Amino acid sequence: MNNPAISAPRLLTELTHLAQIGQGPTGGIHRVAGSKADLAARDWLSKTMKVAGLTGHRDEIGNVFGRTPDSEGPRLLLGSHADTVPGAGHLDGAYGVVAAIEVLRTLVEAGHPAADHIEIVAFWDEEGVAADSNGGLGGSTALCDSPHIRDISAYLELHVEQGPRMEAAGLDLSAVTGIVGVERYEVVMKGQENHAGAAPFHLRADAGRAATRAAAALMPLCQEIDREGLIANVGSCSFSPGAANVVPGHASLQVEIRGISDDLLEATRSTMRQQFERIAEEENCSCEIAQVSAKPVASFDPEIVRTVEQTCLKSSDKVTRMASYAGHDASVMSSHVPTGMIFVPSTSGISHNVLEHTPDHQLVLGAQALLDAAVTLAEERARQPRLAVAA
Amino acid sequence: MNNPAISAPRLLTELTHLAQIGQGPTGGIHRVAGSKADLAARDWLSKTMKVAGLTGHRDEIGNVFGRTPDSEGPRLLLGSHADTVPGAGHLDGAYGVVAAIEVLRTLVEAGHPAADHIEIVAFWDEEGVAADSNGGLGGSTALCDSPHIRDISAYLELHVEQGPRMEAAGLDLSAVTGIVGVERYEVVMKGQENHAGAAPFHLRADAGRAATRAAAALMPLCQEIDREGLIANVGSCSFSPGAANVVPGHASLQVEIRGISDDLLEATRSTMRQQFERIAEEENCSCEIAQVSAKPVASFDPEIVRTVEQTCLKSSDKVTRMASYAGHDASVMSSHVPTGMIFVPSTSGISHNVLEHTPDHQLVLGAQALLDAAVTLAEERARQPRLAVAA
Numbered sequence: 076m077n078n079p080a081i082s083a084p085r086l087l088t089e090l091t092h093l094a095q096i097g098q099g100p101t102g103g104i105h106r107v108a109g110s111k112a113d114l115a116a117r118d119w120l121s122k123t124m125k126v127a128g129l130t131g132h133r134d135e136i137g138n139v140f141g142r143t144p145d146s147e148g149p150r151l152l153l154g155s156h157a158d159t160v161p162g163a164g165h166l167d168g169a170y171g172v173v174a175a176i177e178v179l180r181t182l183v184e185a186g187h188p189a190a191d192h193i194e195i196v197a198f199w200d201e202e203g204v205a206a207d208s209n210g211g212l213g214g215s216t217a218l219c220d221s222p223h224i225r226d227i228s229a230y231l232e233l234h235v236e237q238g239p240r241m242e243a244a245g246l247d248l249s250a251v252t253g254i255v256g257v258e259r260y261e262v263v264m265k266g267q268e269n270h271a272g273a274a275p276f277h278l279r280a281d282a283g284r285a286a287t288r289a290a291a292a293l294m295p296l297c298q299e300i301d302r303e304g305l306i307a308n309v310g311s312c313s314f315s316p317g318a319a320n321v322v323p324g325h326a327s328l329q330v331e332i333r334g335i336s337d338d339l340l341e342a343t344r345s346t347m348r349q350q351f352e353r354i355a356e357e358e359n360c361s362c363e364i365a366q367v368s369a370k371p372v373a374s375f376d377p378e379i380v381r382t383v384e385q386t387c388l389k390s391s392d393k394v395t396r397m398a399s400y401a402g403h404d405a406s407v408m409s410s411h412v413p414t415g416m417i418f419v420p421s422t423s424g425i426s427h428n429v430l431e432h433t434p435d436h437q438l439v440l441g442a443q444a445l446l447d448a449a450v451t452l453a454e455e456r457a458r459q460p461r462l463a464v465a466a
Numbered sequence: 467m468n469n470p471a472i473s474a475p476r477l478l479t480e481l482t483h484l485a486q487i488g489q490g491p492t493g494g495i496h497r498v499a500g501s502k503a504d505l506a507a508r509d510w511l512s513k514t515m516k517v518a519g520l521t522g523h524r525d526e527i528g529n530v531f532g533r534t535p536d537s538e539g540p541r542l543l544l545g546s547h548a549d550t551v552p553g554a555g556h557l558d559g560a561y562g563v564v565a566a567i568e569v570l571r572t573l574v575e576a577g578h579p580a581a582d583h584i585e586i587v588a589f590w591d592e593e594g595v596a597a598d599s600n601g602g603l604g605g606s607t608a609l610c611d612s613p614h615i616r617d618i619s620a621y622l623e624l625h626v627e628q629g630p631r632m633e634a635a636g637l638d639l640s641a642v643t644g645i646v647g648v649e650r651y652e653v654v655m656k657g658q659e660n661h662a663g664a665a666p667f668h669l670r671a672d673a674g675r676a677a678t679r680a681a682a683a684l685m686p687l688c689q690e691i692d693r694e695g696l697i698a699n700v701g702s703c704s705f706s707p708g709a710a711n712v713v714p715g716h717a718s719l720q721v722e723i724r725g726i727s728d729d730l731l732e733a734t735r736s737t738m739r740q741q742f743e744r745i746a747e748e749e750n751c752s753c754e755i756a757q758v759s760a761k762p763v764a765s766f767d768p769e770i771v772r773t774v775e776q777t778c779l780k781s782s783d784k785v786t787r788m789a790s791y792a793g794h795d796a797s798v799m800s801s802h803v804p805t806g807m808i809f810v811p812s813t814s815g816i817s818h819n820v821l822e823h824t825p826d827h828q829l830v831l832g833a834q835a836l837l838d839a840a841v842t843l844a845e846e847r848a849r850q851p852r853l854a855v856a857a
Contacts, residue, residue: 239669270792284700307662309714310705310711311705311709312677318702319721320722323702329710331711
């Protein structure tokens, strides 16, 4: 039997409705967690769930949940976050929330038995930009710390890719395999400040040269380790004292590394240290590399990834598996319940920006894939006890 | 006949006396042009010249001159500048001024006929650090614009190297061949700001990567053109927006190139443009290179360089020819009269700093070489009409 089809016009209309809440004069959406617009959006979501025949409730932190009146656990949780960065586009978290409502509404309308094993959520403060924020992912973290989590059998999140990979490869849907680990480093090269004319190249300890050589070495270093699973960035570079006629005595880089596995991150860390220290030595400088922060890799449940991939293939033959290079609530959820994600492409890879866009037909494909995957997972999960996942 | 020997104790004592004028509590000397200490130093220099039996006069801008009462033109001018940067060492311009007094005093005491064909000078505002300064080299520029210049047959300046080359090569004296041209550029790479996780390497236009690759390429680029006559520096590097998780959309470098000939500077300029543009293209960026300033090469008079080298060899066998990588009054003088310079080493290449130092025996060697060269040049120049030099 075919699963019921979501309503494309309703999905797109509801997305437009939600986008109007907190929308500024130039189109950018301002719904920072806890702002008036964010609270108004949560009221609108509760109302929309009610109209869809669902029972809503809001927890202490501000997560908005919805389920059928006859719902019984354990339940598959579908959703994303409702807050935005300032000046955001209309998709990001909103797409996953609106699609989750559309999926459950469609199942309810069709009298599909999976409906009673699905719960939907609009998470609180994923972005972490409010002054009083704890750095983001606040709603999913609170859920995982509450008794409510015991009633959740699995989590599935639909999201825009926020990167250009899928568009570049001509893909419609991705089964997301996990979320990259992110490590940040401050690299400091120390040499000897000197007169740029007086000091010949071979008698310098040019910290600027050491730093720029290191920065230039980062990409090939990563690509040699793994061309697919690693990415890095030098986000800032500064020299001291910073005058045209002074050889820099001090230079620093902000380096970020993202990798799809702990092994890749570990290999990059040690190769980077080795190469940067060699470069420093060649330039008569010293090199200090300090880790500023580290978010571990989140690996999604292999069974869910497989189910997601198979159900995506029902909607399109342009489907792949990929890791997410950005953080999501699914990252927090994955250390508590079996978790998966579905991506649709982002036009030009743009996100956190009013230009954020995904073609309508792909937004619809994504929501249908969410429904198809949810039906399979809800039925599977309802038949088996909740799986334990190591925290 | 041997030339008379300068008095080493008197040279070193007078250097110490002059150093006490404007000396701060931690030893650094503060005689910015026009400051009370600078004016006091000029009074002391006039008095010292008088004690040495010389007739002094100060011109409108503040240059202090001295010559014998029976002096007759054309005259060989010996000297340097008396002003300092803030917190300076005791040598820089002061050494050349005190040594010039010592040379003329020794010749006067010995009744040497060259004495009447030599004039000495303490130039005004070579450093150009005062708020109302015209950028330095003010005294020599004023002299060259005045009728007084018609009476000068040649100029010879003794100076500390202000770099580490001579010390590293174990040299006592150098005949300076000219002063490097100095060109400054602002290099701007423009790419596309992007999310550091979302954008894979091959889909980036990473301005930071383009800029650091360009910076790292500068030294090999110069060395391929000329290992001796060229030097360059990247004095500052900055990325915008400058966050760890943002691929820089904009990056800029401050680049300085110094070369001993216009041909070398021209070759560097065009190779740099070519290589930086190629790097920018490889990184999907655009590259703009704007010249911020350009000081032309100053080539000294080949005959004077030869005479200086030969007379230096009377004092030491550790003599070389080299270009000056820093600017001097001799640069201004060289476009008006045949000009030369003598260098003594700078310990660790340090200058414009309280740690500036040259071993006493080399200070003495330098002053004696100045006397020997001056005697030869004064006698030669007195016998011939003044040479025209292209401005």
